[in-house]
Amino acid sequence: MPSPLTHRPPTVTPGSDGQGDGAWLVVGLGNPGLGYARHRHNIGYAVVDELVARHGGGGRLRAHRSRRADVLETRLGAGPESQRVVLARSRTYMNESGGPVATLLAFYKVPLARLIVVHDELDIDFPTLRIKCGGGDNGHNGVRSIRASLATGEFLRVRVGIGRPTNGQPVSDFVLSPYSSSERPELPAQVSLAADAVESLIEHGLTASQNKFN
Numbered sequence: 001m002p003s004p005l006t007h008r009p010p011t012v013t014p015g016s017d018g019q020g021d022g023a024w025l026v027v028g029l030g031n032p033g034l035g036y037a038r039h040r041h042n043i044g045y046a047v048v049d050e051l052v053a054r055h056g057g058g059g060r061l062r063a064h065r066s067r068r069a070d071v072l073e074t075r076l077g078a079g080p081e082s083q084r085v086v087l088a089r090s091r092t093y094m095n096e097s098g099g100p101v102a103t104l105l106a107f108y109k110v111p112l113a114r115l116i117v118v119h120d121e122l123d124i125d126f127p128t129l130r131i132k133c134g135g136g137d138n139g140h141n142g143v144r145s146i147r148a149s150l151a152t153g154e155f156l157r158v159r160v161g162i163g164r165p166t167n168g169q170p171v172s173d174f175v176l177s178p179y180s181s182s183e184r185p186e187l188p189a190q191v192s193l194a195a196d197a198v199e200s201l202i203e204h205g206l207t208a209s210q211n212k213f214n
Contacts, residue, residue: 025116026087027116043160069100098149112152121162
């Protein structure tokens, strides 16, 4: 399998509105295991689960043969304009997300321009979100790991806002804690909105999606 650092260059400029060739890879970041399932840090997992429910045709995520991620191959849209999409959740912990992402990019021959990473973002208020391409990791260990493994940060991101703690709670504890009782009623709508944003990136490109969701 190709090394992640020798992965074939994208056929489309990252973040462009051109469609190019190949599948899309949508990766939701989080930590594996039931103990982490309801944590703010796992919102990326929840968004991928929503996309599986919408587009999986009754299928479910299954272990990739690398054993480093769970994946489901599907299509978004109908007819000749439909797009091949691989939905994925890493089986590694957050700070090791890069290896599985690089493996899936190489295995499915996904251009870098068609990688969408969904993750939590402290500097965006709950329950909003933002879409961007490129940039730093802003202290997010999963994004940092992906940037290191790919030797670039030029990939699409759906940044799902969780806000910052307001009660002096350490950030590391905050992201690894469940949503509050006041937040939980709004969470399904935020997950649905983030899934809408992923669909929009695939169907309409970066600029149109930013205009709609940012």
